[in-house]
Amino acid sequence: MASLADRPFVKMNGLGNEIVVLDLRDGPMPVPPEEARALARPDVLPFDQIMALYPAAVPGIDAYVRIINADGSEAGACGNGTRCIALYEYGRTGRAHIRFESIAGLLDCNVSSSGITVDMGPPRFGWADIPLAGPVADTRALDIQAGPAEAPALAHPAVVNVGNPHAVFFVPDAAAVDLGRYGPELERHPAFPDRANISVAQVLSPDHILLKVWERGAGLTRACGSAACATAVCAARLGLTCRRVTVTLPGGDLTIDWREADDHILMTGPAELEFSGRLTPDMLGVTA
Ligand SMILES: N[C@@H](CCC[C@H](N)C(=O)O)C(=O)O
Numbered sequence: 230m231a232s233l234a235d236r237p238f239v240k241m242n243g244l245g246n247e248i249v250v251l252d253l254r255d256g257p258m259p260v261p262p263e264e265a266r267a268l269a270r271p272d273v274l275p276f277d278q279i280m281a282l283y284p285a286a287v288p289g290i291d292a293y294v295r296i297i298n299a300d301g302s303e304a305g306a307c308g309n310g311t312r313c314i315a316l317y318e319y320g321r322t323g324r325a326h327i328r329f330e331s332i333a334g335l336l337d338c339n340v341s342s343s344g345i346t347v348d349m350g351p352p353r354f355g356w357a358d359i360p361l362a363g364p365v366a367d368t369r370a371l372d373i374q375a376g377p378a379e380a381p382a383l384a385h386p387a388v389v390n391v392g393n394p395h396a397v398f399f400v401p402d403a404a405a406v407d408l409g410r411y412g413p414e415l416e417r418h419p420a421f422p423d424r425a426n427i428s429v430a431q432v433l434s435p436d437h438i439l440l441k442v443w444e445r446g447a448g449l450t451r452a453c454g455s456a457a458c459a460t461a462v463c464a465a466r467l468g469l470t471c472r473r474v475t476v477t478l479p480g481g482d483l484t485i486d487w488r489e490a491d492d493h494i495l496m497t498g499p500a501e502l503e504f505s506g507r508l509t510p511d512m513l514g515v516t517a
Pocket residue numbers: 246277278296298303304305306307308309310393394426444445446447452453454455456
């Protein structure tokens with residue numbers, strides 16, 4: 230099977246969410262899950278997601294993007310990674326308006342001095358869209374004890390799909406929740422047949438939310454852009470906040486605006502280029 234050995238990579242981050250960009254437009258090939266897992270080892274090139282760029286099928290689109298988690302699984306959305314590839318493409322082309330396509334649809338991005346804005350599209354609240362294991366009438370608060378019985382704050386999450394599945398637990402004190410302990414079980418709860426990204430959110434004011442995230446396929450991360458979007462729309466839908474909020478994650482702040490006019494979610498924040506290099510067989514765990 231083809232290997233990524235010798236392909237160039239760019240290491241970036243979006244608020245400390247660790248991203249590896251692989252521009253495969255010149256020689257498209259799938260990212261082998263076992264090579265992704267080998268690369269993610271702590272002593273190699275630890276990352277939360279690979280953003281792999283492929284030629285777009287449609288004119289006017291810069292690239293088709295596939296998103297690979299550190300465990301080798303594929304995701305439909307990655308907000309922080311999308312800001313990273315927008316910055317990468319801006320550096321390559323000098324164009325501030327960049328458009329990507331993904332399994333979840335179009336990602337329209339704008340790079341400016343105040344940050345990178347990504348149109349993440351509209352949220353989907355239907356139980357089958359998230360997806361959930363069975364019909365649920367009200368996805369604002371699941372009528373199940375989703376979390377462990379000894380952690381009563383972790384029950385009745387709001388759920389939504391923003392290109393990927395999210396469950397958001399609104400709690401009075403986010404710092405008091407040991408998400409590293411409960412995340413693995415919640416991510417794989419039987420209610421979520423495709424697993425889920427798990428957020429613990431504390432509403433600080435009608436325009437400010439504190440958030441920490443256990444990411445599906447990556448674990449605890451310093452930031453998760455799609456989780457910030459998911460949390461903002463769930464909070465607004467529950468009447469806890471307005472539609473434009475600042476979301477504070479361990480890695481920093483994102484601005485989320487759930488636009489009334491077309492139901493789209495706009496996420497604004499930074500991205501950073503760290504270093505670049507070339508993948509070697511050793512890094513990918515490939516033996517001759
Ligand atoms: N880091 C991301 C989310 C990446 C995908 C997620 N772990 C999933 O499997 O759905 C972000 O910034 O949105």
